[in-house]
Amino acid sequence: MTSKTIFISADHGLAIVYFLQTDVVKTLLKKGVEIVFLTDDVLLDQIAEKFGQPGILFEGLRLNQARKYSEQKDPTIQYWLHHLRRFGASKKINTAALDSQIPQVEFEAKGKRRAILPLIRFVLFLMRHFRFVRKFVYKQQLKYSPDIYSDLFSKYKPGLVVSSSPGWRYDRYLLREAAVHGIPTAAVVVGWDNPSSYSIAGAPIDWINCWSQIQKEELVDGSDWDPKQIHIGGIPTYDGYYKKLWLMPKAEYFNLHHLDPNRKLISFACSFVTFAPNIENIKTLVDLIENNLLDYPAQLLIRLHPNHFLDDPHFRSEQEAIRKLASENKFIHMVEPVPLGGELGYYSGEDMPEKTSMMAYSDVFTTVYSTMVVEAAIHNRPIVSICIDVPGGWNDPNKYSLSLKEIGEWPTHLRFRNAQAGQVAFDQEALRVALNRALNQSDFQEENRQQFVENEITFTDASSGTRVAEFLYSKIDKHFVKGE
Numbered sequence: 001m002t003s004k005t006i007f008i009s010a011d012h013g014l015a016i017v018y019f020l021q022t023d024v025v026k027t028l029l030k031k032g033v034e035i036v037f038l039t040d041d042v043l044l045d046q047i048a049e050k051f052g053q054p055g056i057l058f059e060g061l062r063l064n065q066a067r068k069y070s071e072q073k074d075p076t077i078q079y080w081l082h083h084l085r086r087f088g089a090s091k092k093i094n095t096a097a098l099d100s101q102i103p104q105v106e107f108e109a110k111g112k113r114r115a116i117l118p119l120i121r122f123v124l125f126l127m128r129h130f131r132f133v134r135k136f137v138y139k140q141q142l143k144y145s146p147d148i149y150s151d152l153f154s155k156y157k158p159g160l161v162v163s164s165s166p167g168w169r170y171d172r173y174l175l176r177e178a179a180v181h182g183i184p185t186a187a188v189v190v191g192w193d194n195p196s197s198y199s200i201a202g203a204p205i206d207w208i209n210c211w212s213q214i215q216k217e218e219l220v221d222g223s224d225w226d227p228k229q230i231h232i233g234g235i236p237t238y239d240g241y242y243k244k245l246w247l248m249p250k251a252e253y254f255n256l257h258h259l260d261p262n263r264k265l266i267s268f269a270c271s272f273v274t275f276a277p278n279i280e281n282i283k284t285l286v287d288l289i290e291n292n293l294l295d296y297p298a299q300l301l302i303r304l305h306p307n308h309f310l311d312d313p314h315f316r317s318e319q320e321a322i323r324k325l326a327s328e329n330k331f332i333h334m335v336e337p338v339p340l341g342g343e344l345g346y347y348s349g350e351d352m353p354e355k356t357s358m359m360a361y362s363d364v365f366t367t368v369y370s371t372m373v374v375e376a377a378i379h380n381r382p383i384v385s386i387c388i389d390v391p392g393g394w395n396d397p398n399k400y401s402l403s404l405k406e407i408g409e410w411p412t413h414l415r416f417r418n419a420q421a422g423q424v425a426f427d428q429e430a431l432r433v434a435l436n437r438a439l440n441q442s443d444f445q446e447e448n449r450q451q452f453v454e455n456e457i458t459f460t461d462a463s464s465g466t467r468v469a470e471f472l473y474s475k476i477d478k479h480f481v482k483g484e
Contacts (some may be wrong), residue, residue, distance in 0.1 A: 010061075011063065011170060020051045028469050029054075031469075038059050039058070061174070073144060085141060087199060089127075090127075090129075097410040103402075104402070134200060150177065158178075186208065193371070195219050195223070196412065200223045208230055212232060236464040239463070239464050265364075268282060269372045270302065270303060276401055285366065285431070298439075302326065302332070303335050304334065337351050359372070363381075365381045366385070389404050415455070423438070
């Protein structure tokens with residue numbers, strides 16, 4: 001007998017948007033599916049109140065129990081298995097993003113962890129070159145499958161467990177338990193860079209939906225997925241851009257941020273703050289605008305990054321410096337992402353009207369290489385990626401830094417540059433030239449932007465939510481069998 005109940009795990013703010021603010025859940029409910037939506041326990045009532053409707057139930061994801069298990073059950077072994085899973089992708093794909101992040105882990109390693117680094121490097125080398133080593137590491141992970149959710153499996157008897165990653169985060173425990181119970185599993189790729197930045201699955205996964213043929217190739221060549229397991233359904237989150245679900249009227253948006261309708265709007269979305277400061281990019285923009293060094297009078301709207309709100313003194317310090325710039329300069333404004341709170345952080349569906357309107361009404365959109373370059377391209381806005389380093393990075397011997405000039409070869413960044421979907425600036429003069437070109441010729445690189453979007457998200461007709469839902473519905477009670 002087929003169970004029409006499915007579990008959906010959403011352990012990230014972007015997953016809330018992906019499932020609950022698109023046609024994914026809506027389409028599944030229309031098909032008579034009962035959905036048990038698992039998310040952060042702290043926010044359960046808040047999310048249930050906002051998105052509750054017939055056919056959908058809400059349960060806690062028990063992230064504290066999952067974290068406790070990872071920290072108490074062979075924590076050292078689990079830590080290094082997670083590290084190997086994360087960075088052990090095949091060298092058949094561009095591993096530049098992984099290669100740049102391994103030094104951070106080694107930099108932060110202390111005590112016994114530092115002593116074992118040579119062995120870990122050797123195993124990663126083997127994983128990059130040999131599939132059987134990747135498979136061995138993958139299987140070792142599966143030994144760590146706690147009994148956290150068995151009562152939920154007994155209560156609801158789902159025919160499919162869906163997660164917003166293939167076990168790359170704490171969802172690995174839910175998915176491993178599902179496999180132990182013989183329940184089919186599926187994952188969706190929520191982030192643009194996920195297949196090239198997170199590598200091997202952390203749990204047995206029968207099916208996965210990705211954005212594009214590019215991501216499919218990364219999954220197959222980098223992490224050994226069978227092509228028949230993979231569905232290209234696009235990215236439902238962006239359907240709302242094409243439907244203009246969140247776009248505020250321009251006058252209302254400008255009034256919200258005290259923007260001047262007679263000045264050109266340049267926006268800057270902070271990114272990459274985990275590894276490098278954004279402040280030099282911002283200071284350079286402020287200098288160009290406040291000193292009237294551009295061809296048109298302009299104003300700057302700065303969007304903070306969710307990581308600016310993490311409990312890190314460096315991130316807080318940069319946030320404060322940005323606030324100071326905005327308060328001291330007439331044509332500099334700032335906007336904060338809206339928090340969901342709890343484990344879901346500042347990646348929030350509450351923020352979609354703000355994000356949409358900022359991109360739609362910017363005369364030039366600037367960032368480092370944020371995922372928002374894809375979103376800005378959907379809005380057909382001229383894009384400039386700014387990579388101006390603070391000398392010395394974070395200038396703290398205890399804090400890992402990575403030059404912005406070194407990240408252009410990361411897979412997503414390289415695709416953006418190769419597509420010529422936007423300009424790139426490494427110093428103030430190059431930025432001045434790029435901004436003036438964009439301000440004087442708004443259709444500069446327009447065809448490139450359109451092709452870039454098609455390559456990266458596949459479907460530009462607002463159909464991805466329905467496509468993903470149809471795919472998931474078709475996999476209820478179905479395991480993947482190799483050779484089918």
